[in-house]
Amino acid sequence: MFIDGRTLPQGTVIETDIAIIGAGAAGITLARELRNGGRDVTLIESGGLDLDADTQALYEGQSGAVEYPLAESRLRYFGGTTNHWGGWCRPLLPIDFAGRPALEIPAWPLTRTDLEPYYRRAQSICQLGAFDFDDPAPWQARMNLVPMQLPGDELTTRFFIYSPPTRFGEVYRDDIVSAANVRTYLNSNVVEILPNAEASRIERLQLATLGGNRFEIRPKLCILATGGIENARLLLASHSVQTAGLGNGSDLVGRYFMEHVTAPGDVAAIALPDQTRVPYYYVHTPDVDHASMRAVLMPSDAYLARSNGLGTSLSIYEARKPGAEPKTDAQQLEPAVIALLRSLGGDAEQTGMIYGVACALEPVPSAENRVTLTEERDALGLPKSRLTWRPTRTERKALADNLGAMARAFGAWGGAVKILLTDGSDWADDEIGWGNHHMGTTRMGTDPRQGVVDANGRVHGIGNLLIAGSSVFPSCGPVNPTFTIVALAIRMADHIKGGSLG
Amino acid sequence: MTLNRRRLLAGAAMLMLWPGSVRAAPPTQSEAMLDLLPDRAGAARLGAQWVAQEHTEPREILESLQRRLRWSADADTDTLRHNLANAIAEDFHSGTVVAVQGWQIARTQAELCALAYFAAAGRV
Structure with a gap:
């Protein structure tokens, strides 16, 4: 079911089992994998079903080094950036997961073997044919x-x-619409993720529409899946309880931004x-x-x-x-x-x-390549992002x-x-050119001092907040990220269904 | 004194005993090497660029090519071409590569081009 957030009564409160913020490759894959299951899923999308200039403008920000097209390099409507991706797919190699200390490239807390079955399932989702x-x-x-x-x-x-390339918002729209347990809120922007006083659990999501409507979603489990820049932006902007931003106790959120030169x-x-x-x-x-x-x-x-x-x-x-x-x-x-x-x-x-x-x-992950917040605010009142990136x-x-x-x-x-x-x-x-691949800003690591999320995508210290997408990549090889994003999303969904992620 | 076949052969034998004296090498040697190049004028253009970078001299080039191509007076073109292929492969294997306007070529190739340049300039 699609619901337009602009039509909700002001101050509506929605209870849900699982909230997925962002309907791109990761969010739609998660919703599809969780569809027709026993839990209520709420998929939240900033845009509608087509490109809208005012919504897209919410991506505008500042460049701190290389002049980077923040608004043009991603798309903010149902299907996300898969609405214009090129479709190049291949899995990361075992060497990419292993890490290379001499280059300060960290190991993933996963191996290629761990991800192999999920890559094989991602194969059909990305409409790729043979796994060769x-x-x-x-x-x-x-x-x-x-x-x-x-x-x-x-x-x-x-x-x-x-991939053909698979436009997730078109190819999988019917799956999402027809799933009895999935409700999709369009034109609905999460403007803050609010935890409890100890910042150990997420309690509420505050949402706003461009027209001024405001409402709230209260999830038992929250999955942030808004892309490699926006995931960091939203965590940093959610600072009502943790002043440095959610999950940012080790000052890692936003850092280690990676792009393919x-x-x-x-x-x-x-x-x-x-x-x-x-x-x-x-x-x-x-x-x-x-x-x-x-x-x-x-x-x-x-x-x-x-x-x-x-x-x-x-x-x-x-x-x-x-x-x-x-x-x-x-x-x-x-x-x-x-x-x-x-x-x-x-x-x-x-x-x-x-x-x-x-x-x-x-790329070599560098702490100096990072997403931060500016003083300037967008139409929803959210601080705009500044991307400081130079190879x-x-x-x-x-x-x-x-x-x-x-x-x-x-x-x-x-x-x-x-x-x-x-x-x-x-x-x-x-x-300097780039692939419009935004990665690494909420990197994965078993040690909270080294990573924002653990091997399963759970934010260290916040039991019911998960992050999906390429922001969790500790390293990224030389290959396009979407295929790995989808594989990780399938894995996360399996863990949720199995009960290991709450 | 007239030049006869006997004197030429004697001169060639002396050169074989004294390979450093390549400036006076019989023309057949450089010609045989240059015959490997299907486009001498083009090679000379490449050679001109490289010589300008390296400040190398004809004598050095000829000595080096003798060594790299395993020159012998009785080597035919096929043998030389075979030796050239081996020398190029060895250069790339060992990283003996030079850049001419960005083109990464084996040093042996660069020396052949330099030889073409010197020949065109009348210096060999």
Whole structure:
């Protein structure tokens, strides 16, 4: 059932077993998993069923470092940011969960094995087809194509599978509407989460609409699922009892914000003397058995371990024939490079090719990259968020190192790589791109001094407050977060149904 | 004194005994190496860039290429090409890589390009 919060009588009080704040990938997955169960579920969504400019403006905030599009990088209506996500899915690798102390990347209190069954269930929710992310053999069997046999052990081929992309608010709307135990309040904004005097349990949620209506929800269990920036904002703004913000006893809420640096445009180019050497599925997204797949190159686990490197997803794009309408002086050398590669022989009938390379880079969690509150307030009276984020030198060096590894692999294979990242240890502003992935601001950790939530997403010290979504990621590898968000939400729902989370 | 075949052979034998004297190497040596390049002019452009970075000299380049390509007077093009492939692979394996306007190429490739540049300039 959908209920428009604007139509409720002023001061309405709603009792519920489980309140889920936010109807995005995490919130909708939780509600679906809990539907038709024995407990009453209240799903709370700030927006309606379509984009509304005034509601979307509630996301506006300030940038403290890199100028970051806070309002444009996420969507505030039913379905959340899945209303514009790209659909790239793959699970985190075991090495991503293990942590790397030398880089101050913490371990998750979970392993890939723990999450594996939930990833497999997320597969169907994200409409992905086969669960083949790392083994080329199944794709080879389906497509009769072999991956590039690059020499050395520094790079490996891995696969993303594309969600259609699943618009959770559309695909799963009927499931939510028809569930007898789920009520969804649209156009309803939580403006404060209120705990008891000891701040050991959540008692009430205060809600407001843009039209001025105010009402209250009293949940037995509360799940915050509003995204990597808004989860922190709402906790920090809920300071009536805990003055530093809910769950912020260790000053961790909002800190360790993570984003994947993507760098605008290409970070490298690959020259090959033979246009047939790069298989189709590195440069396109073929549909195979109802799944759309894309092969990428990543540094191998062994290389990352011995180089203290960061995970990087390197995507190849078919660019052009060498020297075809070169636009810059630098491109004038391309035909010469291709010809140089032909000094080893090869099929003279084939045309050389220049490919572009784009990247997504694993970030190093930094306490200085953080969400804080500003003095400025939004239309509901809530302090706006300020995002202070700048990628670090460590990340830039890791990217340069990984591009060097790519150059070695392709060079030994008969190609050549041009690294487009400029020399220097600091990022130039025009080199910084991002994936619109907001992670880490309520990180998971078994020790309350190290994490805001425990391994099950429960806020340390607050028995009935859970957090879902990418804000709980202690680290994030180089891959898009949605698939892991959904897997974690399924796991949380299972634990709720099993009674272990209240 | 007229140049005859016997004198040429004697000169070549001396050079084999004294490989440092590559400036006076028979033209067939650099030509054989340059024959590996399908586009000498393009290679020379790359070579010009690299030489400007490295300030290297023809003699050093020839000596190095002799070593890297396992040059011998009786090596045919196929053998040289095979040796070139091995040298490039070894360079990338060992990280002996140079950058020319961002292009990461094996040092052996860069030296071949430098040779093309020096040849075009009449310096070998």
